[in-house]
Amino acid sequence: MKFMVLVKGDENTEAGAMPTEQELAEMGKFNEELVKAGVMLAGEGLHPTSKGARVRYSSEGTTVIDGPFAESKELIAGFWILDVKSKEEAVEWLKRAPFRDTEIEIRQVFEAEDFGDAYTPELREAEERMRKQVAEQHGQ
Amino acid sequence: MVCSVTVTVTEAHRTIDAVWRIESAKLIAALTRMVRDVGLAEELAQDALVAALEQWPSSGVPSNPGAWLMTIAKRRAIDHFRHLKMAERKHEEIGLDLETSQQAIEVEPDEVPDDLLRLIFTACHPVLKTEARVALTLRLLGGLTTDEIARAFLVPESTVAQRIVRAKRTLAQKKVPFEVPAGPELAERLGSVLEVVYLIFNEGYSATAGDDWMRPQLCADAMRLGRILAGLAPREPEVFGLVALMELQASRSRARVTPDGEPILLLDQNRAKWDRLLIGHGLAALERAESLSPVRGPYVLQAAIAACHARAGAPEDTDWERIAALYGELAEVTPSPVVELNRAVAVSMASGPEAALPLVDELTASPALARYHLLPTVRGDLLAKVGRLAEARAEFERAASLTRNARERDVLLARAKAAAGE
Numbered sequence: 001m002k003f004m005v006l007v008k009g010d011e012n013t014e015a016g017a018m019p020t021e022q023e024l025a026e027m028g029k030f031n032e033e034l035v036k037a038g039v040m041l042a043g044e045g046l047h048p049t050s051k052g053a054r055v056r057y058s059s060e061g062t063t064v065i066d067g068p069f070a071e072s073k074e075l076i077a078g079f080w081i082l083d084v085k086s087k088e089e090a091v092e093w094l095k096r097a098p099f100r101d102t103e104i105e106i107r108q109v110f111e112a113e114d115f116g117d118a119y120t121p122e123l124r125e126a127e128e129r130m131r132k133q134v135a136e137q138h139g140q
Numbered sequence: 141m142v143c144s145v146t147v148t149v150t151e152a153h154r155t156i157d158a159v160w161r162i163e164s165a166k167l168i169a170a171l172t173r174m175v176r177d178v179g180l181a182e183e184l185a186q187d188a189l190v191a192a193l194e195q196w197p198s199s200g201v202p203s204n205p206g207a208w209l210m211t212i213a214k215r216r217a218i219d220h221f222r223h224l225k226m227a228e229r230k231h232e233e234i235g236l237d238l239e240t241s242q243q244a245i246e247v248e249p250d251e252v253p254d255d256l257l258r259l260i261f262t263a264c265h266p267v268l269k270t271e272a273r274v275a276l277t278l279r280l281l282g283g284l285t286t287d288e289i290a291r292a293f294l295v296p297e298s299t300v301a302q303r304i305v306r307a308k309r310t311l312a313q314k315k316v317p318f319e320v321p322a323g324p325e326l327a328e329r330l331g332s333v334l335e336v337v338y339l340i341f342n343e344g345y346s347a348t349a350g351d352d353w354m355r356p357q358l359c360a361d362a363m364r365l366g367r368i369l370a371g372l373a374p375r376e377p378e379v380f381g382l383v384a385l386m387e388l389q390a391s392r393s394r395a396r397v398t399p400d401g402e403p404i405l406l407l408d409q410n411r412a413k414w415d416r417l418l419i420g421h422g423l424a425a426l427e428r429a430e431s432l433s434p435v436r437g438p439y440v441l442q443a444a445i446a447a448c449h450a451r452a453g454a455p456e457d458t459d460w461e462r463i464a465a466l467y468g469e470l471a472e473v474t475p476s477p478v479v480e481l482n483r484a485v486a487v488s489m490a491s492g493p494e495a496a497l498p499l500v501d502e503l504t505a506s507p508a509l510a511r512y513h514l515l516p517t518v519r520g521d522l523l524a525k526v527g528r529l530a531e532a533r534a535e536f537e538r539a540a541s542l543t544r545n546a547r548e549r550d551v552l553l554a555r556a557k558a559a560a561g562e
Contacts, residue, residue, distance in 0.1 A: 001360075002417075035367070035371055036368065036371035036372070037162065037364075037367075037368060037371075038363070038364035038365065038366070038367030038368040038370075038371070039364065039367075041417055041418075041421055042417060042420075042421075081417060083360065083363070083364070084161075085158075085161055085357070085360070086154065086157070086158055088154045088155050088157065088158035089157075089158040089161055089162065091155075091158070092155065092158040092159055092162055092205075093162065111394070
């Protein structure tokens, strides 16, 4: 199962402060561990919200709000997507991350079995029809 | 109170499971280098796991659980050698020197990353039968329990336990060295490792139905093993080819069956359900493989074919010419009538049924495909398309008689009727 790990932003990340060489090296080592263990599918750091925007939808239409945004504790400064067997495994990995004085959040990503019911009878029927038409085209 | 304690113990066990999954392979690999015996190394690691299960629920999980487990296992190893030494003294035999064995035990697990690679090559050693390689790999490298392996392969637990015991004994008896092979042997032995990983993947992938979560989990385990291998052998194109192939195939898993467990053919799948993240990862692995060598091996070629499908936004965007060419290359690297049949299907999609028919006609002489229902299925389809309806009908009927799947038989018999104009 996949988990998204959200790294929270703070005043420093919002100010665009770059990590020190040591921090970069530590994070690089941690990332390498994740990659070598075969659990890391993706991971990126995000620029401050001053370079981003929000799009707000309402009955009147859409409004675009440019960053920066004020509530720095609710902002995201980076993420990983990990492919692990359990939430506990994700937690164990993140315990090894070289963070200090911050918080991360671990969230499970929706997967195949979670979509079971979104597959409506109409969709199923349409697939069924197509399946009959092309049943012979490919071995798989 | 009792309740909350129980919860804590279960939580601790789940944490220990997670730690075990992360640490066990490294632990066993490092221990094998010390004691030169996979079986003994695994026992020592298991002893450490038992100690963790006893102590962590009350003491809490240590801040560096890997080092904790290693320390316990090393202590057990020293005890073991002491015991051995004493027994040897009694028998006045020359044996292991305690000093050297203790020195050997001073090594940290992270110092030699090649240990893991050595362990993979040992677990997949050709001296073992394929099924033993699979069980041992899942056990030593995947951190799976005997029970989990048994459930995944639908065999009794005792069978798996026996397989593993025998495999470990064989490795010891045949004195299989704990090493990564060099020179020309490497390619051959790597082939065995990749085969085992892909077997594990397919065991999970072909089991689309069934309530047992273990089988789909095997795909994830195999992908993880493949990625570990890629991290350890970053210059081997076929390793990245296999990773790409597994990821591209797995990217379709949520689209390939109906909720009732009926398979959906590739061209009928809802591509919106394909996992873009896995596709991206798989395509990157394929790119890496192709950049490592201009010569494409079987896994790279199969991944390249899977990539053609992955890149097509809709079935009609599929680059069939490229797929046909890739199957041609694959047939040269690993000649097989099944590959030829797939090539014929790709040719028919790229250039029409007339171009593909001679290829399929040639295959009808192949003894390997004599009872393979897809050959008459494909041939019947091509014949129907060029208007040779009577022959098409015979082929569909033949295909229906060969398939073991009742639903598929119904479809084929319906096609036979349609060809006959009924």
